[in-house]
Amino acid sequence: MRCAAIILLSAVTSTLGAQGFQLNPRVQPEMRLDAAVSRYTATVAMAGANTALGLYVRAGAALGAGVAGTHDGSALALRADATVRFLLDPFAEHRWGPYAGGGLTVRRDGNDQPQAGVLLVLGVEGRRTRRWTPAVEFALGEGARLAVVLRRSRHNGR
Numbered sequence: 001m002r003c004a005a006i007i008l009l010s011a012v013t014s015t016l017g018a019q020g021f022q023l024n025p026r027v028q029p030e031m032r033l034d035a036a037v038s039r040y041t042a043t044v045a046m047a048g049a050n051t052a053l054g055l056y057v058r059a060g061a062a063l064g065a066g067v068a069g070t071h072d073g074s075a076l077a078l079r080a081d082a083t084v085r086f087l088l089d090p091f092a093e094h095r096w097g098p099y100a101g102g103g104l105t106v107r108r109d110g111n112d113q114p115q116a117g118v119l120l121v122l123g124v125e126g127r128r129t130r131r132w133t134p135a136v137e138f139a140l141g142e143g144a145r146l147a148v149v150l151r152r153s154r155h156n157g158r
Contacts (some may be wrong), residue, residue, distance in 0.1 A: 038143025042068035042077035075110030
């Protein structure tokens with residue numbers, strides 16, 4: 001009788017949607033274009049990657065170079081960021097996926113000495129496509145920044 005009850009319960013129960021979700025912590029490459037205002041205004045193209053630390057948290061790093069407008073004209077602008085983001089919609093249940101995070105940033109504009117600082121990030125990811133997920137970020141850290149980001153789409157979640 002017990003064996004029949006166990007078989008019956010196994011047949012009746014099914015996995016719920018949230019129970020069936022499996023985290024696949026792959027490296028997610030990204031490309032970004034930042035417009036930054038600090039001592040100088042700069043436009044920087046960056047490349048980076050992030051990976052899942054859990055269902056709601058992503059850690060990443062990005063490096064980039066661009067052009068900064070200095071008092072002497074144009075100069076090379078360099079940036080490096082390391083961030084941790086907390087996702088408010090990690091399962092991509094909604095069209096928009098807001099996130100917030102922080103980390104460290106290092107910038108160098110022209111011949112100035114590199115400046116390091118704390119980075120605070122607010123962003124929102126849009127609807128993912130087969131290959132890319134667009135995002136827009138606002139960040140404070142060694143100046144204010146607005147970035148357009150393209151991240152490689154994950155197969156499940158954000």
